Amino acid sequence: MGRAALLVLADGRFPAGGHAHSGGAEEAVKAGRITGAADLEAFCRGRLHTAGLVAAALxxxxxxxxxxxxxxxxxxxxxxxxxxxxxxRRLGRQLTRAARATWPSPELDALAGTFPKGAHQPVVLGLTARAAGLGPEDAAYCAAYESVSGPATAVVRLLGLDPFEATAVLARLAPELDRVVDRATVAGTAVRTAGLDTLPAASAPLLEIGAEAHAAWPVRLFAS
Amino acid sequence: MGGVRAVARIGATADGRGGTALPVLESDGPLALRRTRAVGDEARVVLVGAMSGPLGGDRFAVEAEVGSGARLRVGSAAATIALPGQIKDAAHYDVRLDVADEGELHWLPEPLISARGSDLYVTTRADLGPGARLVLREEQVLGRVGEEPGRLTSRLVVRVGGRTVLDQELACGPGAPGGWDGPAVLAGHRAVGQLVVVRPEFATHPVGAQILGEHAALVPLAGPAALVSAVAPDGLRLRRVLDEALTVLHLR
Amino acid sequence: MHLDHSHPGPAAVSADARRPDGARRALRIGLGGPVGSGKTATVAALCRALRDELSLAVVTNDIYTREDAEFLLREAVLPPERITAVETGACPHTAIRDDISANLEAVEDLEDAVGPLDLVLVESGGDNLTATFSKGLVDAQIFVIDVAGGDDIPRKGGPGVTTADLLVVNKTDLAPYVGSDLARMAADAKAQRAELPVVFQSLRAGSGVADVAAWVRAQLGAWTA
Incomplete structure (x- = not known):
């Protein structure tokens, strides 16, 4: 299979549950840390270089x-x-289901058996890319892009942000996304020989702390 | 290659009489270690910064090894300040902690302050036996009062019984990957800290996740460990929330 | 609508009629319709009518997290472990039609936790007239409208009114007060739906949810046959 499979996997309509998640943007909006396109860009940039880089490398x-x-x-x-x-893990389980129906593969079946409640989504994403005949760099692109496209879409819904502005934010981040993917691909492909410690571990304290606060809200629009 | 190289070492073992001996206590250059009065069965050591390092190009390391049945508490006399040096290279500060099964280490240094123009890589690795206990505090303050921070990259890895339960790296300051000061990472806060607590009983009775104050959370890790993660406007308020967390965990 | 195709390996995929252990899974019936038409009240009434004869569970899809699930919990129509809520990220129709994975997981988790089940009711978040369930998620669907929403809704059609396996026109007791013409609604529905059934109901008067419950029993009979 060729590169076109990447478009199928990276399509925001790929039915793997992402639409119900804001990637921390709902909490950041409510806390007043995102009020418009400029904040959204800074949020996405921070998420890309931390959670996005780690997900892409995995x-x-x-x-x-x-x-x-x-x-x-x-x-x-x-x-x-x-x-x-x-x-x-929830998103990983949902992706496992979608992937097994889309690109049946023994590796995905085995993963579903080992992790009936779901493996971490980026790991499933990598195996899905494999099943679709794609390579490590393609998988890294999907993960890195998802790390910013999810919050951008969510903020359009949460703030009524102009969708053209949100899309322009993603376009402005594209060169940095390329660099993150390069770094993630090098680190990710080295794991088989150099071990798991070569994986990046970039962290975003407010994404972690905010996720705990968000999970405790009685009422919210997004699952995360 | 310029810069100062220094490795300080602490070795703690059970003394066979219910206390803890310190057969190894090696200061090196700017890294001076002082034994202080033991409290109960716990030996205590203070790291005294004889110089305000590390400067650019310096490579500092502190190693502590706690044997089975030994209890060690390590603090520092003052904050460590990363400063720019004559040499343009980054400075490195490596902390290596090994705690054997049934050993206990409290690693509670004063904050690390990243001064303008500095460039420091801090790596803290804690390797624990399956039944070891740890309380580890790490605080970073970005810039002295009213000052822009230097570049600071800090990685913290905790392994228990060979399994990595925490691996986190934070990069901030000029030259760090973008967005570090934005709404996803620090949002303008100038102090960031972590408190790691490892206890064998957490494997069966993990702590419940809990929000502490405005920008801090206590969470159970995937393993016999808990983490408090906090950001605050300054070092004083960061310490306040981490102290509150110690109280919540009955460690104060 | 008996989908008997199966995938090998652990965990079911989408509309598989059998669970990984080979047992036939529960019949899944979706309830959709506009905000305020009485979906949750109908689900509650169905639970009360069927809970003594069937093993059943409910999945709700709320716009705001768990409101509908919490209504059902307060009403105590089923034990709490038989009610679960799916979060929909401000897009309730997406969760029941375009990307059904979270709902499928909720259904499977219910079967794992309290199964075996005969019936799972999947309630959509209140949405518009175009919101319908994917056939990958439910085996049959009920579209609930009410007389107070305007008696021209059946005439206007839309996928829910036109194609749902059962159309329920709810709150008939309010018709005299809101000036809705039930005969006209019936005629319009017939024109839109040909042979597909329509039930007029009031949960406050007459036989309540009995007609819808009878229809559900018939679906279940066909599913297990």
């Missing part, structure tokens, strides 16, 4: 054939917030 490593269970444990260690670990 996805690249899984796509390169690293052991999914080891990657899943590495993802746990890089996700201190239990709310975010739960979210990552």
């Amino acid at each position: 996805a690249a490593a899984a796509a390169a054939g690293a052991d999914p269970a080891g990657l899943d444990a590495a993802a746990d260690a890089r996700t201190p917030s239990p709310a975010l670990r739960l979210t990552a």
Whole structure:
């Protein structure tokens, strides 16, 4: 299979549950840290270089054939917030379902057997890319892009932000996204030989703390 | 290669009489170690910064090894300030902690302050045996009062029984990847800290996740450990919330 | 609508009629319709009518987290472990039609936790006249409108009114007060739906939810046959 499969996997309409998640943007909006396009851009940039980089490297490593269970444990260690670990596993489970129906593969079946409640979503994303005939860099692109497209879409709904402005934010981040993907691909493909410690561990304290606050809200629009 | 290289070492073992001995206590250059009065079965050591380092190009390391049945508490006399040096290279500060099964370490240094123009990589690695206990505090203050911060990259890795339960890196200051001061990462806060608590009983009875104050949370990690993560406008308010967390965890 | 295709390996995919252990899964019936038409009240009434004869559970899809689930919990129509809420990220129709994965997981988790189940009712968040359920999520769907929403709704059609397996026109007791012409609504519905059934009900008077419950029993009979 060629590159076109990447468009299928990266499509925002790919039915894997992402639409119900804001990537921390709902909490940041309510706390007053995102009030418009400029804040959204700073939020997305921060998320891209932290959670986005880690997710992209995990996805690249899984796509390169690293052991999914080891990657899943590495993802746990890089996700201190239990709310975010739960979210990552829920989304991983939803992606597993969509991926197995879309690109049936023994590796995805085995993953579903090992993790009936879901592996971390970036790990599933990497295996999905593999099943779709895509490579580590493609997987990293999907993960890195998702790390910013989710919050951008959510903020359009939460603030009534002009959708053209939100899309322009994503376009402005594109060169940085390329660099993050380069770094993630190098780190991810090195895992098989150099071990899990080569994975980046970039963290965003307010994403972790905010996720715990958000999970405790009685009423919210987004699941995370 | 310029800059100062220094490695300080602490070794704590059970003394066989219910207390803790310190067979290794090696100061090195700017890293001076002082033994203070023991409290109960716990030996206590203070790290005295004889110089206000590290400067650019310096490579400092502190290693502490706690044997089975030993209890060690390490603090520092004052904040560590990362400063720019004559040498343009980054400075490195590595902390390596090993705690054997049934050993206990409280690692509670004063904050690290990243002064304008400095460039420091801090790496803290704690390796614990399956039944070891740890309380580890890490505080970073970005810039002295009213000052822009330097560049600071800090990685904290905690392993228990060979399994990594926490691996976090924070990069901030000029030259750090974008967005570090934005709404997803620090949002203008100038102090950031973590408190890691490892206890074997957390494997079966993990702490409940809890919000502490405005920008802090206590969370159970995936393993026998808990983490308090906090950001605050300044070092004083950061310490206040981390102290509150110690109270919540019955460690104060 | 008996979908008997199955995927190998653990965990079911989408509309598989069998669970991973080979057992036939519960019949899944969706309830959709505009805000305030009485979906949640109908679900509550169905639970009361059927809970003694069937093993059933409910999945709600709320715009704001758990409101509908909490109504059902307060009304105590089922034990709490049989009611679960799916969060929809401000897009309730997406969660029941375009991206059904969270709902499928909720259904599977209910079957794992309290199963075996005969019936799962999936209630959509109040949405508009175009919101329908994916066939990958439910085996049959009920569209609930009410007389107070305007008696021209059946005439206007839309996917819910036209294609739902059962159309429920709710709150008939209010018709005299809001000036709705029930005969006209019935005729318009017939024109839009041909042979597909329509139930006029009031949960406050007459036989209540009995007609809808009878329809559900018939669906279940066909599913387990």
